[in-house]
Amino acid sequence: MLKTILAGLRARTARLVLSSIAIALGVAFVTGTLVLSDAVEAQTRDNFARGARNVDAAVHMTENSPNRENGVPADFVGKIRATQGVAGADAREFGSAALLSSDNKARNALVQPLPTTEKLRDFDLKDGKFPVKADEAAIDTKTAQVAKLKVGDELKLLDEDNAEHSFTIVGTYQQGASSISMSGSDHVVVSPEGLRTVIPKQHVYEIVAVAKDGVSQQQLVDNITKAIGPGYEVQTGEQLTKATLEQVGDAAGEIRSVLLAFAAISLVVAGMVIYNTFTILVAQRTKELALLRCVGAERGQVFRSVLAEAVFMGLAASILGILGGLGVSAGLQAFIGSVGGPSGDDFPIRLPITWTTIAAGFAVGVVVTVLSAVLPARRATKVAPVAALRSQPDSQDDVARTGKVRVALALLVALAGGAAVYLGLQQEKEEPAMFITGGATMVLLLAVLLLGPLYVPLVNRLFGKALRGVPAKLASANAGRNPKRTAATTAALMIGVTIVAMVTVVAGSGRETMAKKVDERFPADYEVTSNVYSQPLSQKFADELAKVRNVEKIAPELQVYGESDKLKYGDVTGYPSDAIGTLVRPELASGTLTGLEDDQIVLREREAKDVGLSIGSSVKINDKIFEVAALIKDNTYGAGIVTLPAAQAIMKDDRKGYQKLLVKLAPGTDITVARADLERAIASSPVAVLNSAAETKAELNAQIDQILLFIWALVGLALVIALFGIANTLTLSVLERTRESALLRALGLTRGQLRQMLVVESILMALIGAVVGVVLGAGFGWLLVEALSNPELRISYSIPFGQIGVMLGLAVVAAVIAAALPARRAARNSVVAGMAEA
Template structure:
């Protein structure tokens, strides 16, 4: 049996080639996604382990939690005597004070602003940590600095050059050394300046304090016992952690974005495999049908139905194995390309050698082989069920033209109706995202089952315009209608790909437009000063607000800050405002209470948040802050949802409350109202001059401020849209494959058409017309599904964040045009092959 399986697979390798390619692309996507995320996570682990090299324990200020939403919390500095107290503990060999903070490097009058952090660190004469000299020497005086070798190479900074280091204070320093980080020249998208401990304290305005103490255990000392001893000596106000725990916690915070990227990539890979599954099932269905008589002879010669079924599944197994082997190899090679692609869309991932784990191989083979064999199961079962005598009497065309059974049609209609009902419930109001997901699954399965029953009518309806092409157009329409199973599977594969593209396009546009609308309606400031790097917590030095507010061209400047707090096991964000100046640069609508009441230490909630939590003015909300622990804040007001959306969170506190509970001292935005009688242009120039000492600060008008808020959405949507084109490519391969196989099936028919006078050009137009008709079916179904479920998603999201459906006609028309053109191109090779058939040989084909 295996000899027969191998022989049949090799003999039909041309027919199965595109099927193998579809599986290969899907496995490549899965493998590349796993390799990319595994590599990034391993590199981050190595990076933070390297950062803790040579350190046994780390002493820091105690906090309620380490990080939130991928951002490590900022801790209070340690008093100078802490290091002395640590050194006095038996078993401590060294206790080195460490200062770390943010510091920009400037050279030649220009400030270097990397996409990532700008680090300022202290260097000890006997350095503890990952940085090692690559050239020059360590800094000795406060006027010297060592910078990372990567920054020096990129910006041509040599030993002896003068650079400006800008932190809380600014100072010109001479470069005396170049350092590497572990085996590399530096950290990705990061600049590093290393100075003496006193210089770091002065630049960061810490006085005699420092950020942490790096502890090295004496030889033979038990690190766990030493940790307990140091903790007992310092008390509960300080956190003593092993270097391994610190590295793991820092790596976990950095991995948050990578985990989200992995989920997104694997979801897209699943979509690609779903589309590929339609192509596989369709291909095997056609191939098995074309071999009906061959299989009947096998049955007549003594083969059982089970053996016939196993032979078909064996062919699928060989195709899946071959595609998985090639897909794993190609996926490993493509992982670096995915990393570069993510970088193009603003998602910086660590560079380094690729990591391929046994799990990646296992998942790739399970997915590749599993999808192929499961997709071929239906055709294999049908092949085994046909009686030998019946099969010998029937032609492949007769079998393919058969309509779906009543059971399948009824099940498809019920599932499709349930999906439509679920979508209607969500659009009507009470439904949730969970209901919408169930409706989507039900609709997809229902359409797959119902397709063959409704395709003939849809094809004849959509194919009417082909009648203007004469006989070739009418024949194309009837050919597609005559094989409903084949046409349905081919069209639905492309439809689901187009549905995903349309869904992301409509959803992304709706979110961006809603953000822009709520921002424009709420924020009445003339200008907004924000960080050019769009950092999560802000990034504007505190002096920016001070400088801008003192300008005579400015009537009022009101600042915002963002922070994170723990809500049980989840993390929420909040906005800190100045209740006195904010109303002068915004148009806020309070549903209940007063905004100025937050000055007393209360919190204002978005109306939908209060409803979800069943809170009202006068109640209290328990909020856990990393610096001060659990604080019970009174609810002093409820804010309209649209206004809360413009302020970015559903929780608003005062700047005074923020300063009591947070160490972070950076602003996110400064809203500026121009003074009466001053032109906008003059005010902007004055603001820009005042920001000369804040290189990361950027003056934005309303449009630029909205664009900054939508930048991350654009990045994600751009990456998703590019990767979704893979599913569309697989579906288009399905059209080519199906038409190519249908030409084999219809060889005699095509030969007769040529014999009665059809020209080669007419034959080509007929096949191309069929391809375009399949694409048209996919466009109608795919774009319709995508827009409908995007509308449902927007409605569901609108219950917590005010979002309005926006249908981008231009981009959707572009999707339609590209799909139609691609459908036409997909029919080129099959049309060419059909036109070149030898007439006499084709007529003689049985």
């Protein structure tokens, strides 16, 4: 039997290639994901651990310290440096400043002092040198790229009073990953003296020290603890490293889980392709297998021979997939490196291939292939040898009508999915609602897959009615004569399209909802924001803006961080009283927004319900008591809205301005002319940026498009595998229908018409899978939209027909490409040779 199996594999090599590619792609996705996640984990840990490099002791404020906001006392640096066993110590701090670009506009920059102890620098110098003098600075490599600055250029920073300070750039660096380096701001390092010129107020969040030779980390910690007294947390370097890595969390694990979920989809699709391939091959080899039975082979030997072919194919596909996975991982890492890590970090390509990854690749490839071949192999042993010898090699026995067991099973699965949908929609929190409902849609998808042989002929006939011409009619007949085969072929594509369509519908609904919310909440024509957190827009600037031609009203926005005796979070947003309800229109749950007094507050409904507050109740925020005047559903204002004077009264910090100004134009104003006037007005402030509602929506849409493109790319592999399945089915069908095609040619069908017939058949199968997938995706998308909606945010269901149309168009184009080689082969076959084939 082994010789027979090997001979069969050699004879059917070409037929198995496409199927092997399908499995190899799935294995490549799995192994590539495992290698990538291991590489990301190693790189992430290296980056975050860099901040604890060479540190023997670190001093922090304790979690429950009442003075935590003030940071570690700066004079502790001197005490620690004078402590026995300390070789060096430095304070870690940062401040926000405005970095002036060449167009005199500001960018937010975080400025840090360079540690005087060289061992304690978590910066890696890339070019030039570190700053020593008060007028020298170094910038991280990412800032250098974005701001187009280099060593030798002049760097201008503005302090909180808008005073300009000039520095000479003497070097560039990279910094380990941290909440500071990953903030998204520009990054500048200056000498400790230089920092005080820009940011006079010192705020130390950590003091780090290095020990002298022969002094252990624990000894150093004990000595420092005695020197500074109780009330502070002092860690060893090892403890700091461990705590830092714990804060990172299992980010790589989350990435791995997401990618493996999409890899599982690809493997399911690949499994369907393999199942379909073996079903066709077994049907075509009916006489061959019957002959083996007649010459003495037992049922078990025939069964094992088919599975052995699957094992060989799975092993070959696994080897290709593992090698391909390394390439996939390297490509993704190269892409990440081109984008840049935190602070422009290099992202070196790592290929940490482990035995676990190799074992997973082989296990997935072989197991999926063998499982997919079990049913066809079992079917091969059920036909009596004599009956099989009388049968034709065409797989007409696969045309059996869908049995009652299949329908009953599909109904049971659908009922289970429906119950899960009901459970998911009853959840109050968005996360469990999304996961339960999302899982339920996959159960419903399984029910639809089970019913494939029932609906596929109906859809095929529907499309067939629109076709004209003999080749097209023949294509429809070919697609409909083997319902199970067509259903299995289209199911693979349907799964991928369903998921893509579902995500696209959810994203489109989110896009539509956000656009409506932007229009509803911000009826202001423009808003002016500060690009630098530490540089708010002054009242003087607001007054000047109010004088601009055609400006009817300016409404400052002031966000205040507060603490409440009843609310979990006491942060509120302040606006002028006459702007609340006009320029600022949150979705009202109860009460009224107009005429809000300085001792009244508009509370978020959910926050109020959680603590039992209602209209007329009192709540204390930062030593001021407010009466609840209204409840709103929006969650974009913190705990609620107060008047601007009330916000200023409870503000604890010493800010001298606003982060945002809402601008309302006079009725009938030319929006283009008004924008030009406003642009000229804000030119006087380097930190002011002008935005409109349209620009805000465009920014939000860009973020949604990025997420959508990412998901399309991940599911794209499953779609590619599904198209391989269509090409594979057509290729095997061409071999199976050699005599039939020759007969059609003999009856007058031209080579071109034969090619057209196969292309149309491919398009029909692609459209059946794509159209059913789109319908299911739209329905499942609606279920997810309902699950994600809540009383505070009702998502509007919307189908992005443009993107759906593109998806269907791509399916047709891909189907034409998939049919190219099978159609070419069929057209090139000799009529005489085809008629003579047994």
